[in-house]
Amino acid sequence: MSSQRHFLGIEGMVRADLEALLSRAREHKRSIEAGFRKTPLAGRVVANLFFEDSTRTRSSFEIAAKMLGAEVLNWSTRGSSVSKGETLLDTVRNIEAMGPLAIVIRHTSSGAPALCARHVRCAVVNAGDGMHEHPSQALLDALTLMEKLGGLDGRKVAIVGDVLHSRVARSNLHCLIKLGAQVVLCGPPTLMPSGIEALGARVTYDLTAALEGADAVMLLRIQLERQGESMFPSAREYARSYGLDAARAARLEEGAVVMHPGPINRGVELAPDVADGPKSVILYQVTNGVAVRMAILEACA
Amino acid sequence: MSSQRHFLGIEGMVRADLEALLSRAREHKRSIEAGFRKTPLAGRVVANLFFEDSTRTRSSFEIAAKMLGAEVLNWSTRGSSVSKGETLLDTVRNIEAMGPLAIVIRHTSSGAPALCARHVRCAVVNAGDGMHEHPSQALLDALTLMEKLGGLDGRKVAIVGDVLHSRVARSNLHCLIKLGAQVVLCGPPTLMPSGIEALGARVTYDLTAALEGADAVMLLRIQLERQGESMFPSAREYARSYGLDAARAARLEEGAVVMHPGPINRGVELAPDVADGPKSVILYQVTNGVAVRMAILEACA
């Protein structure tokens, strides 16, 4: 039950691990662009276990696995024995008993992939767990930034929005700091975890201050569908204070890029013309996601 | 953003385009029957985006893609980010950013595939859009008719039923006329689009007249589940006036064939003994669907 091949979170990784995966992802990108296909995972099975809705991440892992020649088993909470009340661990151990190379898990509970990893012999890949981590997203964001900015050392990245509930923010914070970048976290005080500065970030509640000198702005998705208790007055109010609109985007540094993990609430955290504008690298992030996940899955073998 | 590789509708195609696809489909049929497999799309991804339920069409495109060696990404509105309110274009652009060869779209809105085609670089294939077109269905119907009737020039095809709401009728009308057939449209006046004769068809509200001399009868599915406002008194009443029962089928020409795009409302537009009888080529249509879709997907490359 060695955990060395698991991919559970950025927090437990060192810079060299991250750089090795990023380097391998770049090689995969070059291979795809050259139309040259290797299938190192032919005959192996990657199981996608998604206990939470997803388009991008599930599809991206699926394509990544198939590009490496692996077979993909898709499994979601619908149409499965979870409707018969089976526990997470029983489900995962059953899937594992069928012999997959890796199990890719998305779950609403923080720590679910780590729990699974302690009970199976195959590799476990965290595809997003509750409010904990979304490590493959952080890697694809890092790859995007390195390609667009030419490197991360000393670069300033602003992460804006609901930092409190965001696994994307948490993984990116760990990843960017390990790779030498400076991180500014910005959002309403109600959506900022207390003491987060201890992880090495600067915190501000003022968007203008956060954007000043930023090489990249990463907008977080406001989880309108989860906003049970109201953390801010309204979507319109949020957009006014923390949304990146055309006027604010225009004041960004020359060469600065705008990122978003998707799906976008257009007009809330990000104005449509900025999302589709020249500074946006959002779809480039998605393209990089496939290459990064190829590197992650390959490292499971 | 050239649209030359898209497959959006029969209306915009010329006879030579249709014949080239049909010819290629026949070659694929021969290869399959001979057990000879080519995989020209190995390493490529075909994304199936179905925003509307489907058995036949989704499965048929999936098998067609896999027979060509492609990997298939299945995506439906359930279990996806559409439940998070993402727009159609954002979803499609995200899928496209993952590098598929083609995106196959079924959508409840007429024109959705054409809209997508204007915003992505990969090929877009229309698998049925609202009340607009279902072009792969028309091609598989044409292939079936050419094989069963020995050709289409001068042949008389009756299309019977809810022409108003039918994308199958619309695509078939364009396709059959381009390929030289005569088309008679028949159905209740409330379900017949006004001015449809302008597209080259003859219209009648009398089934006996429509069937007279017909080489083929194509029954349309009555969309009982969509029949919000009542376009006809009842299913029984519809069957009496416009259903193809055994008595009517017996009066068809020697060699005439009975078609239906499926799924059949047995006992409404088509009597069970006719659906399963000797004139029926309904399952033959399904078989041809795979070959036609292989030709369509191959042409995307």
Place this chain on the structure above:
Amino acid sequence: MSSQRHFLGIEGMVRADLEALLSRAREHKRSIEAGFRKTPLAGRVVANLFFEDSTRTRSSFEIAAKMLGAEVLNWSTRGSSVSKGETLLDTVRNIEAMGPLAIVIRHTSSGAPALCARHVRCAVVNAGDGMHEHPSQALLDALTLMEKLGGLDGRKVAIVGDVLHSRVARSNLHCLIKLGAQVVLCGPPTLMPSGIEALGARVTYDLTAALEGADAVMLLRIQLERQGESMFPSAREYARSYGLDAARAARLEEGAVVMHPGPINRGVELAPDVADGPKSVILYQVTNGVAVRMAILEACA
């Protein structure tokens, strides 16, 4: 419409058929362990038609098919034309018209796969039908018992629980008796089919008597979700009388094994510490499921 390649139930098979499949399954296990992959079904399609929820069985057939090089078409009642009211036979005939090698069917109605088999030319595999049979489960159980006990002739197997509603019990009963084992059925009188002794089993309502001298205990899943009319007072009461807890498990013979088809109701028919304990071969059953299903699908070709 020869039925020789169908796999519909253990009842209609002879010992030599079962042994041939088990022998082939063992060869597949060795190949997988050796990392040696053959793809005898390359270019062929296996269609999974699941009209009832399933994790294990659907995934197991899918992985088995892919390990043999086949393409898999997954089809479930959700997102399909069944929501448009299509009949089972129309659905199956349509899938068949697309040319699959085999259709794997799970259905809530006993006899549904056999009905389909009479109407299609491709092979039909029963993946569980109502309260009738679950023949691939019986085969994987037999493989597990042969490996763990060194053979089945003269071995005593206790099947405990809701025998009345269990397709697993029915298939295992046929399979174990054909392979020379002695079967004791045990459960509450309300959940025991009358006259079942005629099939060659001994019946007892006393768990202690059933476990005495048993080489294997197979616990059945209590279908809590289907228990419309109450067949026993409560889950707690059931566990007390018929659940395998640590104390009872401790009294089992040296070398005896504990089996369960899954998903387990932990604490009802099986105590968690027994499910995860040293006598349990439950996950081994799952592993064997892939090999057994490879043998079944291969035999369809």
